[in-house]
Amino acid sequence: MCLRASSFAQMHESTQWGIIxxxxxxxxxxxxxxxxxxxxxxxxxxxxxxxxYKGEIFGLLGPNGAGKTTLIRMILGIFQPDFGEIRFSFSPxxxxxxxxxxxxxxxxxxxxxxxxxxxxVFLARLKGMDARLARERxxxxxxxxxxEKYFYRNIRELSKGMQQKIQFIAAILHEPxxxxxxxxxxxxxxxxxDLFRELIVELKARGTxxxxxxxxxxxxxxxxxxxxxxxxxxxxxxxxxxxxxxxxREDWVTIDFRGDGEFLKESALVKSAQIGNGRAQxxxxxxxxxxxxxxxxxxxxxxxxIAIRKPPLHHIFVExxxxxxxxxxxxxxxxxxxxxxxxx
Amino acid sequence: xxxxxxxxxxxxxxSKTFLITTFVVPLFSLGLIALVIWIARAAERxxxxxxxxxxxxxxxxxxxxxxxxxxxxxxxxxxSEAELPARMQRGEFVGxxxxxxxFFQTRQARYVPKPREGLGFNIRELQSQGVPRPVRDALSQxxxxxxxxxxGVPPEKATExxxxxxxxxxxxxxxxxxxxxxxxTVGIGFLIILLLLFITMNSISWILYGVISEKRNRVVELVxxxxxxxxxxxxxxxxxxxxxxxxxxxxxxxxxTIIFVGGPYxxxxxxxxxxxxxxxxxxxxxxxxxxxxxxxxxxxxxLTAAISATLSDDPQSASSFGMSLxxxxxxxxxxxxSLVLRNPDHIALKVISFFPPSTxxxxxxxxxxxxxxxxEVLLSVxxxxxxxxxxxxxxxxIFQIGILMYGKSPTxxxxxxxxxxxxx
Numbered sequence: 001m002c003l004r005a006s007s008f009a010q011m012h013e014s015t016q017w018g019i020i021x022x023x024x025x026x027x028x029x030x031x032x033x034x035x036x037x038x039x040x041x042x043x044x045x046x047x048x049x050x051x052x053y054k055g056e057i058f059g060l061l062g063p064n065g066a067g068k069t070t071l072i073r074m075i076l077g078i079f080q081p082d083f084g085e086i087r088f089s090f091s092p093x094x095x096x097x098x099x100x101x102x103x104x105x106x107x108x109x110x111x112x113x114x115x116x117x118x119x120x121v122f123l124a125r126l127k128g129m130d131a132r133l134a135r136e137r138x139x140x141x142x143x144x145x146x147x148e149k150y151f152y153r154n155i156r157e158l159s160k161g162m163q164q165k166i167q168f169i170a171a172i173l174h175e176p177x178x179x180x181x182x183x184x185x186x187x188x189x190x191x192x193x194d195l196f197r198e199l200i201v202e203l204k205a206r207g208t209x210x211x212x213x214x215x216x217x218x219x220x221x222x223x224x225x226x227x228x229x230x231x232x233x234x235x236x237x238x239x240x241x242x243x244x245x246x247x248x249r250e251d252w253v254t255i256d257f258r259g260d261g262e263f264l265k266e267s268a269l270v271k272s273a274q275i276g277n278g279r280a281q282x283x284x285x286x287x288x289x290x291x292x293x294x295x296x297x298x299x300x301x302x303x304x305x306i307a308i309r310k311p312p313l314h315h316i317f318v319e320x321x322x323x324x325x326x327x328x329x330x331x332x333x334x335x336x337x338x339x340x341x342x343x344x
Numbered sequence: 345x346x347x348x349x350x351x352x353x354x355x356x357x358x359s360k361t362f363l364i365t366t367f368v369v370p371l372f373s374l375g376l377i378a379l380v381i382w383i384a385r386a387a388e389r390x391x392x393x394x395x396x397x398x399x400x401x402x403x404x405x406x407x408x409x410x411x412x413x414x415x416x417x418x419x420x421x422x423x424s425e426a427e428l429p430a431r432m433q434r435g436e437f438v439g440x441x442x443x444x445x446x447f448f449q450t451r452q453a454r455y456v457p458k459p460r461e462g463l464g465f466n467i468r469e470l471q472s473q474g475v476p477r478p479v480r481d482a483l484s485q486x487x488x489x490x491x492x493x494x495x496g497v498p499p500e501k502a503t504e505x506x507x508x509x510x511x512x513x514x515x516x517x518x519x520x521x522x523x524x525x526x527x528x529t530v531g532i533g534f535l536i537i538l539l540l541l542f543i544t545m546n547s548i549s550w551i552l553y554g555v556i557s558e559k560r561n562r563v564v565e566l567v568x569x570x571x572x573x574x575x576x577x578x579x580x581x582x583x584x585x586x587x588x589x590x591x592x593x594x595x596x597x598x599x600x601t602i603i604f605v606g607g608p609y610x611x612x613x614x615x616x617x618x619x620x621x622x623x624x625x626x627x628x629x630x631x632x633x634x635x636x637x638x639x640x641x642x643x644x645x646x647l648t649a650a651i652s653a654t655l656s657d658d659p660q661s662a663s664s665f666g667m668s669l670x671x672x673x674x675x676x677x678x679x680x681x682s683l684v685l686r687n688p689d690h691i692a693l694k695v696i697s698f699f700p701p702s703t704x705x706x707x708x709x710x711x712x713x714x715x716x717x718x719x720e721v722l723l724s725v726x727x728x729x730x731x732x733x734x735x736x737x738x739x740x741x742i743f744q745i746g747i748l749m750y751g752k753s754p755t756x757x758x759x760x761x762x763x764x765x766x767x768x
Binding site for chain 2: 040098101105107109110112113114122127170
């Protein structure tokens with residue numbers, strides 16, 4: 001099962017003459033082609049292909065054990081694929097140049113018995129950076145994250161959240177073209193989650209390409225441009241997030257009403273309903289257009305407020321992963337009204 | 345790779361562990377040795393063991409004179425024998441002798457040792473369980489002198505005849521010096537092995553600790569996104585090997601200073617030692633030792649890196665067993681030291697000389713005590729070099745996969761698969 005949203009939508013470009021619309025072929029920074037990896041007879045990654053475009057935030061999503069980390073390790077050259085090709089645009093030969101890539105691993109840690117400054121400089125030196133420059137930049141980043149007083153301290157003295165910030169600095173200190181962030185939000189409190197989110201947005205604004213793998217769908221949804229959903233080593237969904245949502249033929253309706261709303265549960269147009277305290281949260285059946293539903297309930301309850309939206313990424317993720325083999329019924333051609341909207 | 349080597353070198357150089365093993369441990373060991381020597385000397389000067397004697401034959405004056413300087417002293421006990429056990433318990437005597445009046449006829453005496461206490465492992469008590477040898481010898485001499493006198497030999501002559509033979513050891517001075525020099529040469533060879541072994545062991549224990557902690561704290565994942573696993577391994581081996589060399593250098597300087605500056609005060613023959621060191625300063629020997637050391641170190645360090653990369657928390661795993669082998673094999677020449685001295689060309693020793701982890705120690709020892717044919721030396725270096733090259737490659741493959749495997753130790757079959765198919 002492999003579903004793709006229509007490749008690249010129209011992109012807008014702002015110029016001094018106003019907004020012009022033109023079709024643009026985005027520049028690919030990373031191309032993964034038919035990559036396979038087996039471990040002891042288990043297919044960890046099975047014929048996976050995708051492209052990451054320069055300057056975008058690309059979400060590599062999937063449940064635990066789906067093959068994300070193996071895929072990332074292959075991109076980073078830690079593992080070699082059994083089959084297939086991984087190519088980078090920033091290298092003349094297409095091969096990986098470690099100094100152009102930054103990495104925040106999911107299985108992360110730091111030398112626990114070393115100083116913050118020494119560790120950061122060492123990791124930057126491994127990326128080919130000059131020691132003095134690395135030191136200066138490390139200090140700037142620590143100041144930015146209000147950790148400068150820990151510059152000469154032992155890493156052991158830092159809390160887990162602080163260590164995660166140091167790891168983030170290590171991933172970007174050498175100003176890579178592509179940064180791979182594997183579960184950057186794991187183990188962070190909401191304040192630090194927001195901070196990391198902010199940092200990722202900032203990186204993107206600087207032109208850095210980001211490959212983001214995370215389980216916090218609400219955070220991912222706000223950040224990513226395109227996603228690649230992998231399960232059991234295989235691609236199950238790939239494309240621009242906006243397009244994917246457009247293709248999702250299920251609408252979520254929230255209604256605040258007066259009167260008896262119990263009939264909504266029985267409606268033939270509704271897939272599932274949660275009703276209570278004058279509010280109904282409904283998922284419409286696949287293919288049911290919101291207008292159809294509206295006219296069906298008109299006059300039966302007094303509507304105070306109504307909101308129609310596409311389901312969140314979280315829902316799409318869960319549906320796609322639990323669906324198993326075969327195409328998902330909710331994923332197909334956009335409904336006619338949506339096509340209209342898309343064109344606008 | 346050099347970045348890693350430098351990092352490992354300087355970071356560990358600054359660590360407390362390095363300072364402790366370089367300065368505190370040797371000082372502690374020296375202190376311990378001094379303490380042992382002091383105790384041994386004190387024991388030598390210790391009081392003589394005291395025996396009670398119930399003398400009904402009148403041998404006491406003669407026996408007492410005979411035992412002078414033997415470490416035993418007899419005290420004439422005028423009371424009854426029944427009192428003696430209690431006095432022995434109080435520690436006054438370690439045993440008592442009963443010499444009956446018919447001693448010269450029966451040629452018999454009775455000895456009662458102090459009953460043993462506790463587990464009975466007190467060395468002084470154990471020593472006095474049998475009749476002490478000086479006491480036995482003295483009584484025999486008294487009997488002999490008495491017999492000679494009975495036979496009509498004049499008393500002075502009888503006493504003289506009863507004395508045993510006295511042998512004065514006298515060797516030619518040059519030969520003695522040569523012997524001493526040869527002994528010291530072997531001793532220095534042995535010390536060199538110990539030093540090299542210590543450097544190697546020290547360094548591989550750092551590798552072991554370093555790899556395990558990098559694996560445990562997961563930093564290795566980050567490092568491997570920048571450099572190849574093989575470079576990480578080699579960098580570690582070089583950096584920590586260099587560090588161990590620095591440590592050995594410090595020890596050698598301090599040791600030599602102690603020997604040549606402090607040596608004369610404790611009676612060390614420093615001039616002979618400097619003569620004995622000379623054969624080791626020939627450039628071809630130094631070159632050979634360096635080759636043995638470097639190759640042997642690389643072999644063991646690579647093996648250690650590979651094994652430690654596969655170590656899990658399970659002490660029963662095959663890797664843990666492998667680790668104990670790494671520590672045992674190079675020590676083999678030291679264990680077999682006395683055998684090498686007696687028969688350096690024994691076929692078993694020759695075989696062990698070609699067994700990589702033991703080659704450096706065994707060959708250094710053998711070349712120090714006998715003249716090993718040049719082809720054997722050359723062959724051992726070639727075999728060691730090839731084995732080391734093979735081990736570095738093999739270890740690289742295992743390290744690459746093992747270092748990223750969390751949780752469990754691989755089975756031997758899995759290891760074999762990694763070696764055959766290193767593209768993981």
